[in-house]
Amino acid sequence: MKSNLKIRNVCCIGAGYVGGPTMAVFADKCPNIKFVVVDKNKDRINGWNSENAKSLPVFEPGLEKIIRKTRGENLFFTSDLQQSISNADMVFISVNTPTKEKGLGAGQASDIKWVEVSAREIAKNAKGFTIVVEKSTMPVRTAETIKDILSAAEINSYKTKSFSVLSNPEFLAEGTAINDLENPDRVLIGGDDKDSIDLLSSLYANWVNPEKIIKTNLWSSELSKLAANAFLAQRISSINSIGALCELTGANISEVAHAIGADTRIGNKFLNAGPGFGGSCFRKDLLNLAYLSRHFGLPEVANYWESVIDLNNWQRDRISKVVVEKLFGTVSGKVISIFGFSFKANTNDTRDSPSIKVVQDLLEEGALLYIHDPKVTASQIEEVLKIKQNCFTDKDFIQKTENAYWQYSKSVRESLINSDAAIFLTDWEDYKNIDWNSLSKLMRVPAWIFDCRAILSRESIVEAKLNYWRLGDGSNI
Ligand code: UDX
Numbered sequence: 001m002k003s004n005l006k007i008r009n010v011c012c013i014g015a016g017y018v019g020g021p022t023m024a025v026f027a028d029k030c031p032n033i034k035f036v037v038v039d040k041n042k043d044r045i046n047g048w049n050s051e052n053a054k055s056l057p058v059f060e061p062g063l064e065k066i067i068r069k070t071r072g073e074n075l076f077f078t079s080d081l082q083q084s085i086s087n088a089d090m091v092f093i094s095v096n097t098p099t100k101e102k103g104l105g106a107g108q109a110s111d112i113k114w115v116e117v118s119a120r121e122i123a124k125n126a127k128g129f130t131i132v133v134e135k136s137t138m139p140v141r142t143a144e145t146i147k148d149i150l151s152a153a154e155i156n157s158y159k160t161k162s163f164s165v166l167s168n169p170e171f172l173a174e175g176t177a178i179n180d181l182e183n184p185d186r187v188l189i190g191g192d193d194k195d196s197i198d199l200l201s202s203l204y205a206n207w208v209n210p211e212k213i214i215k216t217n218l219w220s221s222e223l224s225k226l227a228a229n230a231f232l233a234q235r236i237s238s239i240n241s242i243g244a245l246c247e248l249t250g251a252n253i254s255e256v257a258h259a260i261g262a263d264t265r266i267g268n269k270f271l272n273a274g275p276g277f278g279g280s281c282f283r284k285d286l287l288n289l290a291y292l293s294r295h296f297g298l299p300e301v302a303n304y305w306e307s308v309i310d311l312n313n314w315q316r317d318r319i320s321k322v323v324v325e326k327l328f329g330t331v332s333g334k335v336i337s338i339f340g341f342s343f344k345a346n347t348n349d350t351r352d353s354p355s356i357k358v359v360q361d362l363l364e365e366g367a368l369l370y371i372h373d374p375k376v377t378a379s380q381i382e383e384v385l386k387i388k389q390n391c392f393t394d395k396d397f398i399q400k401t402e403n404a405y406w407q408y409s410k411s412v413r414e415s416l417i418n419s420d421a422a423i424f425l426t427d428w429e430d431y432k433n434i435d436w437n438s439l440s441k442l443m444r445v446p447a448w449i450f451d452c453r454a455i456l457s458r459e460s461i462v463e464a465k466l467n468y469w470r471l472g473d474g475s476n477i
């Protein structure tokens with residue numbers, strides 16, 4: 001039956017950062033297959049269906065163009081879960097799997113509540129033979145849970161329903177999602193049913209070289225995704241640890257990274273020192289890996305991966321300390337501009353962004369913050385910080401207040417007015433060519449520029465008579 005099956009209707013549960021862009025690229029590359037993306041969040045679905053590009057729930061370069069081309073043709077967004085599952089030959093599970101906040105494994109294990117809910121919906125609504133694909137990053141052996149739920153439905157339906165479960169983790173990085181999907185380094189498919197693996201593989205074969213499609217057992221596929229993210233995160237903690245040493249020894253992290261990366265065994269990518277990694281994946285996956293290792297009786301392995309997070313936390317914490325120290329030991333009542341609130345450039349995602357911790361620390365110290373980001377909105381920042389913005393531009397206010405405040409700023413220029421310091425935390429292109437010669441005059445001297453991404457021109461800042469500190473740069477000493 002399966003070898004004759006053709007995939008005509010695909011459903012994806014979860015219209016988030018993974019589900020939306022992934023299905024858009026699938027729809028573009030497989031015009032003869034219908035893709036329906038479902039989400040219980042109606043606002044999200046309305047956003048995906050909106051004609052206004054700004055209302056798309058996810059900002060990704062190139063995404064809007066693909067949505068315009070495929071939406072209404074073979075790509076649909078809906079909140080009708082039951083119908084979408086019933087019609088589907090293949091269902092992707094792309095729901096969120098956040099770190100558990102309470103109960104067993106709180107703060108460490110991933111919460112697969114939504115995966116379980118999705119599996120139950122599939123069990124109830126699927127018809128005939130359905131291939132179920134894990135797309136979200138899952139703890140190893142989650143497929144076991146999905147299989148258990150689906151097998152019970154198989155038996156209950158007197159085998160009128162049957163299922164095959166595959167793992168097909170997503171390796172896209174935000175900001176480059178479309179390119180990562182269109183030109184993947186590899187596609188990974190894990191499972192124990194060859195026909196189902198081949199069917200999923202045939203979808204990818206529309207645009208991916210078959211040599212890049214890696215087929216493994218289910219558990220290798222699930223674990224590979226966690227391990228890949230853990231290795232990437234570890235690289236960032238490694239380079240950040242060396243960056244801190246550079247600052248004290250006169251070495252320069254850009255030069256050291258170049259020298260290390262020239263070794264082809266190490267490679268030159270993912271070696272940029274910065275304020276620490278953020279995003280929805282690295283911390284969550286490292287915590288999950290550590291939790292699993294401990295669960296399986298490997299505390300040393302757990303400690304090893306946890307140390308990658310410890311280093312990352314330390315890196316975030318030390319930024320505000322450097323700023324306070326340079327500003328004569330106090331930032332209370334001083335105006336500081338924060339440039340960049342997303343966790344990296346080219347995304348409006350703020351999940352686990354290093355900027356959050358830096359902002360919280362400086363607010364705690366009593367600073368008045370301007371926050372600027374080309375894509376993150378004021379209401380997003382209010383939601384993350386759980387503090388409403390205030391207007392503090394009037395000078396009397398600054399002198400009178402003893403509280404900490406922040407204000408959203410629409411431009412780099414506006415942010416710099418009366419600022420004592422500017423901290424660059426996200427590597428947005430917009431920040432790379434600031435005209436320091438003219439804008440420096442807006443700042444209150446002696447003013448400091450803190451470059452935590454090594455994206456600014458030291459010469460033009462120093463020429464503009466501003467003090468400059470660059471993360472990982474020993475010439476600060
Ligand atoms: C990551 C993985 O790259 C991707 O394969 C996986 O599917 C999801 O998790 P993402 O979190 O979107 O993707 O972004 P990524 O580019 O990996 O960056 C993560 C964090 O590391 C960001 O905060 C980024 O600024 C930081 N980073 C990255 C550095 O500090 N230095 C680097 O050299 C690279």
Ligand code: ADP
Binds near residue numbers: 014097
């Ligand atoms: P990711 O980065 O993994 O894509 P997101 O949080 O951006 O995570 O998206 C996950 C989406 O999955 C959310 O929009 C959420 O509403 C949706 N979701 C979670 N559980 C269900 C469910 N049971 N049915 C439908 N949609 C769901």
